[in-house]
Amino acid sequence: MISGTLLVFALLCGVEAGRVLVLPGEYSHWHNMRSIVDALVDKNHSVTVLVSSSSPTVQHTRTERFNFNVFKANVKKEEADAVWSDFIHLWMTDAASTYEKVSMIMQVMSNFMALAADTCKSMFHNEDLLHTLRESHYDVLLSDPMMPCADLMAETLEIPHVLSLRSSFAYNFEHFCGQIPTPPSYVPAVAVQGHLTDHMCFTERVENMLLYIMYTTIFQLNMRFTFDRLYTEIRGKPTTMCETMGKADIWLIRTYWDFEYPRPILPNFKFVGGLHCKPAKPLSKELEKFVQSSGDHGIVVFSLGSMINNLTIERSNIIASALGQIPQKVVWRYSGKTPESLAPNTKIFDWIPQNDLLGHPKTKAFITHGGTNGLYEAIYHGVPMVGLPLFADQPDNLMHMKTKGAAVVLDINTMKSKDLEEALKTVLNNPSYKESIMRLSRIHHDQPMKPLDQAVYWIEFVMRNKGAKHLRVQAHDLSWYQYHCLDVAAFLLAIVALITFLFIKTCSFFFRKCFRKTRPAGKAQKNKKE
Amino acid sequence: MISGTLLVFALLCGVEAGRVLVLPGEYSHWHNMRSIVDALVDKNHSVTVLVSSSSPTVQHTRTERFNFNVFKANVKKEEADAVWSDFIHLWMTDAASTYEKVSMIMQVMSNFMALAADTCKSMFHNEDLLHTLRESHYDVLLSDPMMPCADLMAETLEIPHVLSLRSSFAYNFEHFCGQIPTPPSYVPAVAVQGHLTDHMCFTERVENMLLYIMYTTIFQLNMRFTFDRLYTEIRGKPTTMCETMGKADIWLIRTYWDFEYPRPILPNFKFVGGLHCKPAKPLSKELEKFVQSSGDHGIVVFSLGSMINNLTIERSNIIASALGQIPQKVVWRYSGKTPESLAPNTKIFDWIPQNDLLGHPKTKAFITHGGTNGLYEAIYHGVPMVGLPLFADQPDNLMHMKTKGAAVVLDINTMKSKDLEEALKTVLNNPSYKESIMRLSRIHHDQPMKPLDQAVYWIEFVMRNKGAKHLRVQAHDLSWYQYHCLDVAAFLLAIVALITFLFIKTCSFFFRKCFRKTRPAGKAQKNKKE
Known part of the structure; x- marks a missing residue:
């Protein structure tokens, strides 16, 4: 006998066609996400790719099996292309001096930030676009962090959010926004010069710690002085990027343990590295x-x-x-x-x-x-x-x-x-x-589920269940000192200090009492001797 | 065209019949593990359940589809039954005073330890048994931590080890032996009186921290003064239970996020709660x-x-x-x-x-x-x-x-x-x-894979791949102060202190130089005025 409960599940878990809004990254990021988009279309979901008119690589053609919604950006496509071109040029230049290189990096970063700000503002100041998106009643938003403000869009549309990312240096996004623990003692910030793995000697751990400090400082400064300001401006109230990104229901990480060194993870982090791979087709x-x-x-x-x-x-x-x-x-x-x-x-x-x-x-x-x-x-x-x-x-x-x-x-x-x-x-x-x-x-x-199937599974999961809050840790609601129990430690140490103080005071009180009793006698003896 | 590589995988990943050695727990633990054993037998694996002659609940009948290997324990079955009976009686007794209760707990714990020690020694001092087990060339050992020294057996037979456990208070086994991070700020040590969840106010976090301290102290004392001594005695060299247990390839945890509050996990921890559940059959x-x-x-x-x-x-x-x-x-x-x-x-x-x-x-x-x-x-x-x-x-x-x-x-x-x-x-x-x-x-x-299928998958995985070392974190090789980067922090602080010291010394040197130059002049002026 199959129970009624199980029958209800069979109906509930059936694949219903959903409405997916995609905010992709550029270049290889888009190539990767296209595999997910194609798989979603194969499963009869209606997919809309939201893209800026300045996007260098996300081509909006009419022959696709999914929809494009192209919003008008202030920055022209050629200008955006130039920013990306400068970015590549930056890495390929070996003639520049360190000073020139640093100033080039600053310039490229500043251009990227201006491009990101323009994309965000073009989306959020476009009331018609927001109205259309709201009226479309999407079931989930799938995004790449390369597309700025995607998390803010999920929040604005009040729909679940699935993130797809490769991972950041020192796992800054995952750690600060996703609350994943990253012990610097065995989780390398980044594999530099082939000598930082998960197995580090003392000097390598020192180097790793310094890398963590450096990447964290850059990340925090970058967040505070660029993205947090942008998010605050758009939302009209104090908002941080990390807080908004941290609301994501599922983090699809584009790696797996074939590539990564084993490290702590969280239940809403799913590893789908190589989801775009497939058997070879015959060559021409x-x-x-x-x-x-x-x-x-x-x-x-x-x-x-x-x-x-x-x-x-x-x-x-x-x-x-x-x-x-x-x-x-x-x-x-x-x-x-x-x-x-x-x-x-x-x-x-x-x-x-x-x-x-x-x-x-x-x-x-x-x-x-x-x-x-x-x-x-x-x-x-x-x-x-x-x-x-x-x-x-x-x-x-x-x-x-x-x-x-x-x-x-x-x-x-x-x-x-x-x-x-x-x-x-x-x-x-x-x-x-x-x-x-x-x-x-x-x-x-040799995995229980193919990476692409897993990515699609969890996107469908959040559509079916309107999110995946049961996988999201409560650490998101704690401040950094609460997370590390510093307030609790301070309180307990204060109590221990108080008890020690009272104990010493009490002891010294009784000691003095005994001392006073005996000292005059001692003195008397001394006086006698004299 | 399917590439040659993929064809090789198809052959490699095919389900070959393996040889599984099972060291189960008692009562409901055995009931749960039987589901895995049955599923393994269904997939044509040859399963041998190794059990002590004093086991209260693991029945060794001749009608099973798997083999029993019963080794002779010194403790009689009736004596073992009595230990378990005392254990139950302990919890059901509400008449005893606190002193009586504590002394009963100590007595029951001591009896349990004696039973565990007897089981371990009966296994490891039985050369015939060890010889038979070695000659059987098992592919994997599946065990419940309720069965003492199972991890030591996996190490002795040099075969991969899969652990199945519900979880311990304050996640002591998982944390100290498995290296799973358990931040006390949002991972409750144990849900006491219905007010400790993953969402805790300040006083609850204080309570949780105290529970962690208490459970950790009991755990560490228990390990050090009982199991570590037993393991050392059996191995004939300094050995700790945690170190041996930490070598497990896969930890099958008998819960899932339907039951647990979300918390950090590790790649070799697989959550298979409810693996024994199945649709209802018709009643009599x-x-x-x-x-x-x-x-x-x-x-x-x-x-x-x-x-x-x-x-x-x-x-x-x-x-x-x-x-x-x-x-x-x-x-x-x-x-x-x-x-x-x-x-x-x-x-x-x-x-x-x-x-x-x-x-x-x-x-x-x-x-x-x-x-x-x-x-x-x-x-x-x-x-x-x-x-x-x-x-x-x-x-x-x-x-x-x-x-x-x-x-x-x-x-x-x-x-x-x-x-x-x-x-x-x-x-x-x-x-x-x-x-x-x-x-x-x-x-x-709504999970990508049914819990029982997942448990079987990972047992077969370690059989196919002779372990799962790519999922095991390097934290196992670090001491507690290395894990928490205390040595690195001390080194970096020492350098900062040295630099500060040198800076202050240099400043004061130049300050003194200037001061010496000007003071005599000042003095001279002062003298003049006088």
Whole structure:
């Protein structure tokens, strides 16, 4: 007999079509979130992607299976593109002095902040947009923290909020806004120079603590003097970004324990790294022919991602001549000027089907900038890597792979042709790299639920249950000194101090009493002797 | 095209029959673990239950689908039964003075320790047993911490270890042995008197901190002076229980967020509360007839679990007369003397199919002692509760249900008939109790994977992968002061102090230099004036 209660659940938990509002990030962040959007559409949910007219990469076409709602920003698309371009240029410049670099960083940060402020204000000062969004009665808002004020939108529309993020340095967002504990003794702030893992000696722990102090200071200053002011201005009352972001029902973290060092988590943090990965599809005839021509040596896949189109002529020649030194064929995604030193084994393509190539049985290695998406495709298909990190989380990503024995990492700005050649030969010929990446790949595939299914599950969960408050810790309601029990400790210490004081006073009182009784007698004796 | 890598995974991840060694707990712990054992047998794994000849409840029959390996203990079964019987008696005695109670507790604890020591030594001093176990080449050891030295057995046999536990007061086992963070500011040590939840005011946080201090002190003293000595004696070198237990690959926690307040967790902690629950089966004809005779009023199910067979005549009469005051029919599991005040609406049974009754559409309420198993059956089927907690984790379990609005809790030793009657009427007539338990039931059923499937998944995972080291935090390798970064803080403070000292010294040096230059002039002026 199936009880009535269970029948009710069967009905309640059935997948009803919901209304999802998506505020995506840019570049690879959007690429990743598209996988979730597609999966939601496959399950008959109605998805609307809210995007600024200045968005550099979220293309609003009419042929998609989901809707776009494009709101007018004051900043023009070209201006926004320029901000992103400056950002990339910043990391690729090795000629500037430290002073110049710092002033460039300050300028880029300031431009980013101006862009973010414009996006936020364009959304929240647009009454028609807000009215349309309110009337649409969305069931959930899915966002990437790269899109500013998305959390404020969830609060304004009074709908549950699901966040998707890779993670921040020293886990600042997760720690300060999500309340996740991050003990600096075994949770590295960021994997620097390949020597900070979860297993640290004393000096490494000192270094890690200093990194925590630095990242936390930058984060807190940045929040206080930029985003908190912006949020307060928009809301018209004191509001902090962390407080608003902390109201998120579910945090979808775009990593997993194949990549991360194990660390404390919270029940509303779900790890969905590699959700965009899928089995390889057949290659085009031309590409398959080139791949097959590699014979037993196989191929090497090389891509620096979608943000880098150009390298300096010097850099591209250094790379091309190194690629010419290996017996493998090389598929290089590059849209810059063809380097003169390009060898016959290397073929340059404007675009490559990266996932299909990485999943090809002939693929022996992957030269990558270390973006999380590409890195997870390498883990998924079990391809060892040579890392040429460029910016943002890429050095950290690749250092994780290096410390886990699945990658060799080089500095693209300073490496010589010989360095890249040696790195490639090491990864191709030393079996430990293949073994390590296969171990990570096994961990990745051996999960109770596929990452994409899990992401969709929890988005549907908050739609069904109007949130997931039963997974959200009460730490959000505590101040920092309450969280660390400093008020309680002070109170208990005060009581201990009071008891000690009273005990000493009482003792000394009785001691004095005894002393007074005996002293005159003593004195009398002394006087007698004298 | 499916890549070769994926094909390898398909083969690797296929369910191969493994060899599982089980060291179970007693009473309800064994009942719970049997569900896992049955599920493992269903998946063609070969399961051996290792049990002491003095075990009070783990029955070694020849008709099971799994094997028993019974080792000879020095303590007789009757003696072990007596220890457990004293344990129950301890909680049910309300006549004893505080002094008598404390001395009884000490006696029972001492008897338990002697029993544990005998079980451990009987296992580890039995060379034939150890030889047989070694030769059996088990793939994993599944244990309950109620069975002493199980972790030591996993270490001795050099096989992965999966622990199954409900959780300890102040999460001592999980915190000290498993390295889970437990901030006392929002993680209640234990729900006492219904006022400690995850949302605490200042005085409650003080109380919680004191409870943490108390439970931690008892735990540490108990470990140091009993189990650590026993482990050291058996291993022949300094060994602590926590260190050995901390090597477990997976911790299966027998709760979930339907029951627990959200709190930090670790990647190798899997929450499988209610894994033994299943849809209700049809009742026997006799029972179904009695249930149907209740008409629209429905029935109340009443059980104090498998450990309590007798109540005092006074208590049983108080209960029976309260049951007679409600219009529902009552199914009471009780094997003591039939109370004189038993009303016609109440029927006493030696044994009841509790899960099938709780899942019956006519069941309106559940009177329970609050064991985790029964409580999860009530959550599974959505039945509100009246709690009569007896011992161990039962008061805490029921306080969780009370604070979540799904139960009324009474003290069985002091309650009057009227109290029970009123509690029953409240739970039956106030719809908020049904709504609350239905909310918890929805949370329970709306999980990505069923609890039993998850438990089996992770046991099979450690068999497939020879452990789950990628989920185990490095905190295990740190001392307490390293974990809390006290050494790093001391070092950094020393540097700050040194810099401050040098700065002050330098300043005072220059100050003195200036002062010396000007003072004579000042003096000279002063002298002139004089």
